[in-house]
Amino acid sequence: MTEDTFSTIGQMCEEFDVTPRTLRFYESKELLFPKREGSRRLFTRSDRGRLVLILRGKRFGFSLEEIRQLLDLYDIGDQQQTQIARTYSVALERLEAMRAQRAELDDAISELEAQMDHARTILKSRGVGAAA
Amino acid sequence: MTEDTFSTIGQMCEEFDVTPRTLRFYESKELLFPKREGSRRLFTRSDRGRLVLILRGKRFGFSLEEIRQLLDLYDIGDQQQTQIARTYSVALERLEAMRAQRAELDDAISELEAQMDHARTILKSRGVGAAA
DNA sequence: AGTGAAGTTGACGCGAACGTAAGGTCGAAC
DNA sequence: GTTCGACCTTACGTTCGCGTCAACTTCACT
Numbered sequence: 233m234t235e236d237t238f239s240t241i242g243q244m245c246e247e248f249d250v251t252p253r254t255l256r257f258y259e260s261k262e263l264l265f266p267k268r269e270g271s272r273r274l275f276t277r278s279d280r281g282r283l284v285l286i287l288r289g290k291r292f293g294f295s296l297e298e299i300r301q302l303l304d305l306y307d308i309g310d311q312q313q314t315q316i317a318r319t320y321s322v323a324l325e326r327l328e329a330m331r332a333q334r335a336e337l338d339d340a341i342s343e344l345e346a347q348m349d350h351a352r353t354i355l356k357s358r359g360v361g362a363a364a
Numbered sequence: 365m366t367e368d369t370f371s372t373i374g375q376m377c378e379e380f381d382v383t384p385r386t387l388r389f390y391e392s393k394e395l396l397f398p399k400r401e402g403s404r405r406l407f408t409r410s411d412r413g414r415l416v417l418i419l420r421g422k423r424f425g426f427s428l429e430e431i432r433q434l435l436d437l438y439d440i441g442d443q444q445q446t447q448i449a450r451t452y453s454v455a456l457e458r459l460e461a462m463r464a465q466r467a468e469l470d471d472a473i474s475e476l477e478a479q480m481d482h483a484r485t486i487l488k489s490r491g492v493g494a495a496a
Numbered sequence: 497a498g499t500g501a502a503g504t505t506g507a508c509g510c511g512a513a514c515g516t517a518a519g520g521t522c523g524a525a526c
Numbered sequence: 527g528t529t530c531g532a533c534c535t536t537a538c539g540t541t542c543g544c545g546t547c548a549a550c551t552t553c554a555c556t
Binding site for chain 4: 251253254257261270271272290295296297
């Protein structure tokens with residue numbers, strides 16, 4: 233059941249569309265913790281889960297260091313309570329930041345939409361048929 | 365009426381909480397176009413407007429180059445039609461990207477909220493009073 | 497034994513977005 | 527007349543997130 237879930241670096245790269253360099257870099261930054269078979273990396277199910285979160289975090293503009301802190305939240309198990317509490321507060325700040333960002337994003341989308349309406353008007357008044 | 369709207373670099377820095385280096389850098393990248401009084405920069409009302417948009421764009425992870433292209437949309441006046449149309453399509457892509465990002469952000473917020481619920485549960489079960 | 501694919505560890509390179517001296521100018525203040 | 531604060535230019539330094547060799551090793555095949 234927990235077998236065959238181990239992937240080589242090549243399989244991971246194909247699965248997630250990243251380069252080997254990227255995965256090694258993430259390991260060096262302690263974002264991933266593949267096992268070793270001799271010198272070769274074996275990525276676990278846990279690593280895949282973490283990678284999903286890493287890639288998502290990146291899309292929001294979080295730094296790898298910020299992501300690393302957030303990842304701890306997903307690995308609550310045998311950690312210290314103080315560590316958990318600290319991670320929790322980090323996540324809370326992050327959550328607030330994300331909510332704020334969403335609000336700004338909503339505004340920005342509205343603004344951009346308005347500006348594009350404006351542009352369409354101008355284009356039409358000039359008789360250019362480039363607006364959808 | 366259009367008087368006294370000119371600001372020195374120092375005033376701008378205070379107003380927007382940026383460094384002089386940043387404003388000069390933006391000028392070098394043609395994001396801002398302050399007038400000159402001798403060698404000293406005089407930032408106009410237009411520059412302030414653009415700076416607002418620059419800072420917002422940055423919060424969404426747009427590159428300065430992308431922002432520069434978007435800024436053109438706000439300066440439609442005596443431009444060429446082809447230029448406007450090109451800028452329009454750039455903005456359209458950007459808008460789609462922003463909408464996609466908002467959708468992902470919504471998901472991520474939900475996930476993070478769920479994880480924090482999870483963390484709270486664990487903290488409570490361990491009798492730690494750090495959860496709000 | 498040889499070849500090739502896939503993996504490894506350095507180590508240097510790079511573009512973005514500024515930071516950070518280092519040194520020069522210029523007008524107002526003392 | 528010099529000192530001071532605010533500004534200027536030039537230019538090298540820095541962090542992030544990898545890309546890109548270079549130089550092996552290891553293993554499966556033939």
